[in-house]
Amino acid sequence: MGLESLISGEGFLTTKINDLVNWARKSALWPMPFGTACCAIEMMATFSGRYDISRFGAEVVRFSPRQSDLLIVSGRISIKMMPVLQKIYRQMPEPKWVISMGACASCGGVFDTYTLVQGVDQFIPVDVYVPGCPPRPESLLDAVFEIQQIIEGEKLDSGKHGS
Amino acid sequence: MTDERPDPADGAEEAPSTPEPAPAQHPVSAALTPALSSTILATLEHQGQTAFVVRSPDQRALLEHLRFEQNFEYLKDVTAIDFLGRDTVERFQLVYVLHRLTDHLTIRVHAWLSEEADEAPSVVDLWDLARWGERETHDMFGIVFDGNPDLRRLLMPEDYPAFPLLKDYPLKGRGERRQFPYLQPRGGEMVEGTPPPYPVTIGRGMHTPDYIEEVRRESRPKGE
């Protein structure tokens, strides 16, 4: 019942509005850091002075899922933490994107053990994976660029983000 | 484990596998009462560290004596070892690491605990560190400590069906790490999607049916 339902088709105006909305969405991503372990420290370094992520629009780091649109899952997710992650993901409003940062969040990483979920993409949909253990801040910035490119290519009436 | 099966009747004897026998008795052993000395199965010495081996539940009296009479006021750690499959006195061995501030002496107390034993005595009234130390040992091995007021699981979820550090529990678990639904946003609400059709373990996760089909297609000889 949002913006998407008003816009359909491929007309000139529709495309321009599509571009405008995509530009607005990608230039002001509000990340929600779901930092658990070592990757969280590199994520904090990305948010800090040297590898400033706010140059690329993702400045407002909101720790509340209801006010953010980019979930960055950084760190290993254990079976005790998985319901929490799913709950946080459900609480985020559409449109939302997920970056799975680091090896542990993407595939279980170096830890193939009884408690770690071998990749969060089995249980929540992930848009971009960032390899590394932990990935350098430049890699995380590259992931944010990928998300921005994904957003640029989205169509509003594709049904991807609800309605 | 040659030095873990000595004669239980002797007290404070050196384990046969250490290279040189210590000339004098350890100061801590010398200050033990005869009743306590008789419960000690062996005294292990390795790289300057001493450990006293007893059989549970004798370690309770020994630890009380060490805490109050010999001033070992600082407990560093409480843990256990599972010797399943090795030819040892009992299956489990509880380990207590004690420290004395006056001369910075660290010693260990090892207590053999059999698999059939119901419980082991708790030491929470001697040191508060044992509250969480024993909780964790219970969580990982299933050992019940009698006297610990709060013996819940510490690290694993409360309804976890196994004790992870036992030697017969596999490293990768028994499937507990996959018991979650797969969320898929559709039409503004979350529905249950189809989980990936392949058992996802390291290295096999990338072999999706599409990928397999593609590789098969590309490996057929051309022109066929």
Place this chain on the structure above:
Amino acid sequence: MSLDPRASEAPDVNAGTPLPTAATIERELDAGRSKGHLDTVFEVQDGSDDQRLVMNFGPQHPATHGTLRSIFTLEGETITEADVEIGYLHTGFEKLAENMTYQQWVTVTDRMNYLSAINNNVGYAIAVEELLGIEVPPRCQALRVILCELSRIADHVLCVGLQAMDLGAFSVMLWSFEKREVVYDIIEAVCGARLTTSWTRVGGIIRDVPPNFSDLVWSFVNDFPKLHAEIHYMLSSNRIFKDRVQGVGVVDRESALSWGLSGPIGRASGLELDVRRDKPYSGYDKYEFEVPVQDTGDSWARYQQRMAEIEQSISIVRQALSTLPDGPVVHEDFKTSLPTKDAVYNDMESLIHHFKLVMLGHGIRPEEGAAIYSCTEVPCGELGFFIQSDGTDTPWRIRIRPPSLFNYAIFPRLVEGGMISDAVAVLSSFHVIAGELDR
């Protein structure tokens, strides 16, 4: 080789367990995967009429450092009962140790206290070296000391920054991250990685330091006191900061002794234990340093303690760097320690030793039945490793004695009777690292 995963010979570890059935999301998830109080707010169900509320604080919360969950029973804003739940980051490091060789497991140690991974690496290497009874050369010891202390400075300055950020002073955290980046540059020049270093091996370190190591460290050491003075200026006479942390979360010496506190938190309560001074390892007895101790035991004392320890660490780095000896960095008996790469490529015996240690799978074999408890001083406190060997190249049991676990155990007692904002002030001064807590 068949590409069909279902035809693989490896046993399916997930066999026998049914996949989740198709139930609606709401019902599945709200039934609760982990019992207890994962749902946030609900009334106390005992029929009483008072205004008590049970509130969840974590595990995903900006003010809990990592995945710590506290459950507070509140009356207004005062906490009447507190309980903690941990284990949200449990990874099974100790179980992994039973399946990995001694040399391989050092990579796991960096993921414990990820803010100062070097200290964990050195602690583990010292534990295995003590088990084997080998001694590393003096240059290796001095380099280990220098990097450990640099790592300790980075950890303490970040902890102070996080403590300040939780109480509102955000700039301090950004400044401390800037200085941490300089330490990361040094560590990257030495090991190749910023955070998860895996720098030590049993019997030494991976390789010698680069030629500009001395210059890098001197410039850091000469530049750092400026930041130290700036943080003091910002916080130590700041009325708001002092009011929030003084008198909050008081731990007296008797409790610190009984609960097994160690490190800056123990020393802030008057417990004068420091493994570097009491049982010196890696050549710490060659350097002169003091061990500051506070006597009040509140969050203010913990802050002061960390600032004082940073000064001592700078002095140790200066001494170690000016007396850095030359020589090899690996223990000379290549039967237990990996030879350096230039020896492997140029000397037949080293090649054979390397082959035996790594490729043939002979590995490092301590005495069968030997067990050791070895401890070192990491920024959180006393990190201990209890290693039980069975004569093969994988340990039978490695137990990590985590300082953060036993430092955190006393937390519920400290916050009862205070307010939620005091709980934040106490938790941020405790500096609990969830990776080490849960292992």
